[in-house]
Amino acid sequence: EDWASHQILDWCRDETVNRGQSPNDVDTFSVYYNDCEAPWIMCRHKDSSVSKQQIIDTFGRLPVGIREHVRHVGVWGSLEYAGFMSGLNVAFTSSFFNIWVVIHETMHAVDADAFRHFGSPFSSTDMWKDAYNQDSRVPADNSHSSWAEHFADIAPHTIWNRNVPGGLEAVHPHWREVGNSIDLLTWAFGDENLTPGG
Known part of the structure; x- marks a missing residue:
């Protein structure tokens, strides 16, 4: 459901103004999915090459x-990065908006919020570091830059492994x-959270 043209979410306004752009060029809308009663609030700058429906x-x-x-x-339309997570909000540059990048950035929020019983962020725990050290490779060069990036890089592979027939x-x-x-993320986060309908 679309917000009125003069309404904008504070976070979306701040991110827009911080880039020297006009909040009047941002559409804000609430999105309801069948598996959750609460909506997500989303925004799209007019320079985005991705449509509202593609975002949803x-x-x-x-x-x-x-x-x-x-x-x-x-x-x-353009951020400094392909995407980023801040305060459990996720932002994307439209040219990089694809399922792989969406998983990566969204899993930064999971890392920060979902593992309070183990320690947050989970990527900073000894458990995560031990799993990293036991693996002989990383999924991407970016994984070497920080524990958090390694976590977010592992996530799409873990989700693929749980949802695509035959797995990785x-x-x-x-x-x-x-x-x-992958095994640690599957165990700690829970298989039910990695698959639709969980």
């Missing part, structure tokens, strides 16, 4: 167990080289 559909592909850790979603083994015979991290 792509974010909606994530299991609710992941989505529930995100407050708001925004897409702009069907597409990458050496997937166990990052298997300790």
Whole structure:
């Protein structure tokens, strides 16, 4: 449901103004999915090459167990990065808005919010570091930059492994080289949170 043209979420306004852009160029809307009674509030800058419906559909592909850790979603024509998470809000540059990047940035919110019983962020715990050290590889060069980036890089592989028939083994015979991290994320976060309907 669309907000009135003069209404904008504070976070979306701040992110827009901080980039020297006009809040009047941002559409704000509330999105309800069938698996949750509460809405997500989203915003889209007019320079975004991604449509409102694409934002809704792509974010909606994530299991609710992941989505529930995100407050708001925004897409702009250009940010300094492909995307980022701040205060459990996730923002994206439209040219990088795809399911892989959406999972990555959303899982930064999961890392910060979902593991209070283990320690938050989970990527800073000894458990996570031990799993990383037991693996012989990382999923991306970016994984070396921080524990949080490693966590977010492992997440799409973990979700793929739980949801695509044949899992990672069907597409990458050496997937166990990052298997300790995948196994830990699956166990700690819960299989039910990694699959739709969880």
